[in-house]
Amino acid sequence: MFECVLAILLVGGGAWGYAGAPVLPLEDAIDLAVTANLRVQTAALEVNEVADDVEALKTRRYPRLEMAAGIADNLTRQRYTFDRGVWVQSSPIGPIPPEDIQITAKEGVSKAFSLSATQPITQLYTLALEIGEGGVDREMAATKVRLAQQDVGYLAKVQYFEIDRILGDIQAVDEAIVFLSSLSELVGNYVAQQVALEYEVLDVRARLAQRELERQRLVDEMATAKERLNALMDRDIETPFNIQSLPAPHPLTFDVDTSLGLAFAQRPDLAASELSVEKAEYSYEVKQSEYIPDVALNIEYLKLYDVKLIPDAEAYISLEMRWEFFDWGRKRDELSSRANKIVEAEKKSQEVRQRIAIEVRDSLRHIRTAQASVGVARQLQSAYREKVRVMTNRYREQAAVLSAVLEAEKQLFHANSDYNRAILSVWRALAEYERSVGEV
Template sequence: MYKFIALCVVLLLLLPIDAWSQSASKDAGETLTLQQAVEQALGHNRLIGIEKLEVGKASDRLSAIATRRLPGFDVSLLQLQWINPPEFRFQKGVFGSFPGLGPVPPVNTTISSSYGPSAFIFARATQPLTQLHRIGLGIRMSEVSREMAEGKVQLRSREVANQVKRSYYAILQLQSALTAAEDSLKLYKELDRVVGEYVAQQIALPSESLDIKTRLAKEDYETLRLRNNLAASKELLNHLMGRDIRTEFSVSQISTDTLYEIELSSALTRALAGRPEIKEAQLKLKLADFDQRLKRSEAIPEISLTLGYFSAAGVSVLPQNAAGVGFTLNWEPFDWGRRKHEISEKQKTIEQAREGVRETESSILREVSDSYRKLNEARALLRVNQLDQEAAREKFRVATSRYSQEVVLYKEVLQAQALLAESQYRYQQALLAFWTARADFEKAIGEI
C-alpha cells in the first residue's frame, strides 16, 4: 500500500518539473509569440494612438502658424438705418475760387443725407514685414513642439512594450504553473480515491486519507487561484494590444537558455543615444531658448505693408470707391522695464532646462546601472534555484528509493516531496524574475 502511495507521489512531483518547456495546448485560440504581442501593441494600443494624434495636432498647429507669413485679409461691413442723418457743412470757397465762377460754394452750404439705409465697406490686405522674424521663431518653436510630441510617442511605445513583456512573461509562468497544477490535481484525486478504498478495507489509516484530502483541497485552491490570475493577465495583455479582452490565446514558450549578455559600458552608451527622455529634455532646452528669442523680438517695431479699400453706399457726399497703399506701424518704445524682467524670466527657464538635461542623463545612467545589476542578480539567482531544484529532485528520488526498500519512513518521503515542491516554486519565481529584469533592462537602454 505505502509503496503504491510513494509511486503516485513520485509521478505527481515529477510532472511539474519540465512545465516551463511544455506547450499549454489546452488553451483555445491563437498561439501568440512575444514579438507578435509587442508588434500588436505598438500598432493598436490606444494610449499610443492618443500620442500619435497629438503629433497630428502639432503638425496642424505648425501648418497654421506658417500661414502667418502670408498676407492677411479682413473685411468689415457696417449697415445703418439713420435716425438722425448726418449733415455735411461746406464753408464758402472751401473748394477754391475760379474766374468767372467765384468761390465754390458761393455761400456756406449744408447737405443732409437721406433717412434711407446706408452701408460702409472697409477692406484691408496686410503683408507683415518686420514681423517675419518673430513668425519664423514661432514656426521653429512649433517644429520643436512637434518633435516633442513624436518623442512622447516613442516614450509611450517603450512603456507599453515593457508592460507587454512583463504581462507576457507572467502569463507564461501562470500558464505553465496551471498546466502542472491541473495534472497534479488529477493525480491527487486518483490518489484520494485509492487511499479511500484502502481505508474502507482497513489497509490504510484514516489519518493518511485525511492527509491526502487536505493536499487535494490545497491543490484545488491553487488551481483556482492560478486560473483566475491567468485570466486577469490575459485580459491585461489583450487590453495592452488594443483588442477585445475576451480574445482567447496562448503564449509561446521561451527558451531558458537564451540569456541576455551585454557590457555595462555599451548599455550606458546605447541608453544615452536611444532614450527618448534625453531627447525630450534637449528639446525643452531648445524650446526655452526660442521662447526667450521670441520675447526679445517684441522690441522690434511691427511694420506691415497695407492696401486699404473703402466704399460708402447711400451717402452721396462720400466717395463710392476709394483705395490706397501704405505702411502700418505698431511700436511700444517704452515699457517701464517690463520686457527686461520677462526676458530675465525666460533666461532662468533656459537654465532650468539645461539642468533638466543633466538631471535626465544622470537619472538614466543610474537606471541603466541599477537594472543591469538587477539583471545579473536575477541571472545568478536563476542558476542557484536551478541547482537547488536538481538537488531537491535527487533527494526526493533517493528518499523514494529508500522508502521502497523500507529503509526510511513515509514521513521522510513527504518531507523530501515538500522540499522538491518548494524548490520548483522558487525556480519558477526566479525564472519570472529574470525575464522581468530583462524586460526592465531593455526598457532602460531604450530598446522596444
Template sequence: MSPRRAALLAAALLAAGLPGAPRAAAPEPPLLGLDEAVAAALARNHLLAGAALEVEKQEDRADALRTRRLPALRLDLLASRLLEPLDFTFPAGTFGTFPGVGPFPPLESRVRTEPQLTTVALVTASQPLTQQYRIGLGLRALELGRDLAREQLRGERQRIRAEVRATYYRLSATQAAVAALSDLVRALEELDQQTGRYLAEEVVLRGDALEVKARLARERWRLSSAESGLATQRERLDQLLGRDLGARFRVEDPSALRSPAAELGLEEARARARARRPELRRAALQRAQAETGLRLSRADWIPDVTLSAHYARLVDFHFLPDHVADVGLLLSWEPFDWGRRGKEASAAGRAEAQAEAALAEAESQVGLEVGARWRALRDATGLLEATRLSVAAARESLATTMNRYREDAKVLRDVLEAEARLSGARHDEVDAIAGRWAAAADLERALGDDD
C-alpha cells in the same frame, strides 16, 4: 522486491515528477506569440489613438500660423443712414484766394446732406515685414510642441509595448507553474490512492498517509491559486490587446523566450537608454522651447512695420470723392513700457536655465534607473541558475533515495522527504523564472526600446 513495494516505488516516482505512463492530451488552445501580441496592442490600443490625434492637432496649429507670413486681405463694408441732416458752411475764401479767380468760394456756401442710405466699402491689403521674425519664432515654438506630442506618442507606444511584454513574461511563468503544479497534483493523487490501499493493509503508517493527504491539499490550493492568477493575467493581456476578455490562447514557454536587453552590458544599456528614452527627448525639446521663448520675449523690442494698401469706395457721399486709394508703411512701437519687456526676458532666461537643469537631472535619473534594472536582472539570472542547480541536486537525491529504497534501506517517509525537497526546489525555480522575466521587463522598459 515485493509487489507492494514495487507499487509504492512507482507511486513515489510519479510524485517526484519522473516520466510515467502516457496520458491522453487535451487539445491545446492556439499559441499567441510575443511579437504577435505586441503588434496587436500597438494596432488596437485606444490610448495610442488619442496620442496620435494630439500630434495631428499640433500640426494643424503650426499650419495655421504659417498663413500669418502671407499677405492679409480684409474687406469692411459699412451701410448706414443719418439720423438728421448734416449742414456744412464754407465762408468765402475758405480754400484760399487765387490770382485771376479771387476768393474760393467767392461767397459763403452751405452744403446740406439729407438723411439717406450711404455705403462705405474699404479693402485693405497688408504684408507683415518685421513681424516675420516673430512669426518664425512662434512657428518654431509650435513645431517644438508638435515634436513633444510625437515624443508623447512614442513614449505611450513604448509603455504599451513594455506593458505587453511584462504581462506576457508573467503569463508565461505562471503558465509554466500551473503545468508543473498540475503534474505534481496528479502524481500526489495517485500516490494518495495507492497509500490509502496500503494503509488498509497496514503496510504504511497512518501518519505517513495523512502527510500525503496534507501535501495533496496544499498542492491543490497552490494550483487553484496559480490558475486564478493565470486567468487574471490572460484578461489583462486581452485588455492591452484591445480585444474581448476570455479569449482562449496560450503563450510561449519561458525557455523559448528571449530578451534582447539581457544581452547588453551596463554602459551599452545606458547609451541605448539615453538615445531612446522619450522623456530625455522631451526634456531636450522643452529646453529648446525655453530658448525660443527667450528669443520671442526679446523680439518684443522690434517695431512692427507693415506694408499696407487701402482702397475705399464711397456711395451716396456728395461732398467727398467716390474713390480713395493709398499705399504706405505702418509702424507700431511702444518705446516705453516701464521695464515690462526686460522683466519678461529675464523670466524667459530663468525658464531656459530651469529646462537645462531638468535635462541634466533626467539624464542622471535614467542612468541611475538603467543601472539598477541591469543589476536586478543580473541578480535574478544568478538566482535562477542557483535554483536550477538546487532542482538538479534534489532530483539526484531522490534518485539515490529510491535506489536505497529498492535495497530496503529506507521507508516511505524518506521517499516523501526527498520528494518534498524536490517539490520545494521546483517551486523556488518557478518563482525565480518569474522574477527573472520581471527583471528583464523592467530593464526593457528602462531602455525605452522601440524594437
C-alpha cells in the same frame, strides 16, 4: 501505476495550456501592443495636432486679405450748416459763401464696401522663431509616441511574463495534484491493511484539496492576466490565446560603455529633455523679438454708396508702424524669467542623463543576479526531485514516515515554482535592460 506516473512527472513535469487557442508569441504581443494600444494612438494624434498648428502658423507669413461690407439705415436726418464767409471773409466778389448754406441729408440707407491686404514685414522674424519653436514641439510630441511605445512594449512583456509565471505555477500544482492523488491511493491501501493510520490518509486528502483550490485560484488569475494583455493589444479582452513557454535564456553579457551609448542615443525621455532646452531658447528669442517695432505694408480700397458730399471711393497704400517704446520693465522681467527657464531645462536634462546611467547599470546588475539564480534554482529542483523519489520508495518499503514524504513533496512544489520564477527573472531583467537603453 503509481511509479509510472511519478516517474513521468519527476522527469518532465508536463505541458499545460488551453487546447484549441492560437499561440501568441512574445514578439507578436509586443508588436500588437506598440501599434494598436490606445495610449500610443493618442500620442500619435498629438503629433498630427502639433503639425497642423505649425502649418497654420506658416500661413501668417503671407498677406492678410480682408473684406468688409456694411449697410446703415439713417434713423435721423443729418444737417450741416456753413455760415456766411466761413471760408473767405472778403474777396473781390465778397464773402465766400455769400450767405449761410444749409445741407440736409435725407433719411435712408447707405452702403459701404472695403477691401484690404496687409503684409507683415518685421513680424516675419518673430514668425520664423515661432515656427522653429513649433518644430521643436512636433519633435517633442514624436518623442512622446516613442515613450508610449516603449512603456507599452515593456508592460506587454511584463504581462506576458506574468502569464508564463502563472502557467509555471499551474504546472507545479498539477504535478502536486497527480502525486498527492497517487499517494492518497497508496496511503488508503495501507490504512485498509492496517499499516497506516486514518489521520494520515486524511492529511494527504486535505493537502490534495488545498492544491486543487490553489489550481482554481491560479486559473482565475490566468484569465485576468490574459484579459489585461488583450487590453494592452487593444483587442477584445475575451480573445483566447496561449503563450509560448519561455526557456532559460543563454548567458548574456553587455558592455557598460556600449549600453550607456545606446541609452543616450535612444532614450526618448532624454531626447525630450534636450528638446525642452531648445524650446526654452526659442521662447527666449521670441520674447526678445518684441523689442522690434511692428512694421506692415497695407493696401486698402474703400467704396461708399449713396454719398454725394465727399468722394465715394478711395484707394491707398501705407506703411504702418506700431512700437511700444516704454513698458515699465515688463519685457525685461519676462526675458529674465525665460532665461531662468533655459537654465532649469538644462539642469533637468543633466538630471535625466544621470538617472539613465543609474538605470542602465542597475539593469546590468539585475541580469547578472538573475542568471545566477537560475543555476541555484535548478540545483534545488533536482535535489528535491531526487528526495521525493527516495522518500517515496522508502515509504513504500515502510522505512520512512508519511510526514517525511509530504515534506519532500512540499519542498519540490516550491522548488518547481522557484525555478520557473528564476527563469522569468532573467527575462524581466532583460526587459528592464532593453527599456533602460531605449529599445521597445
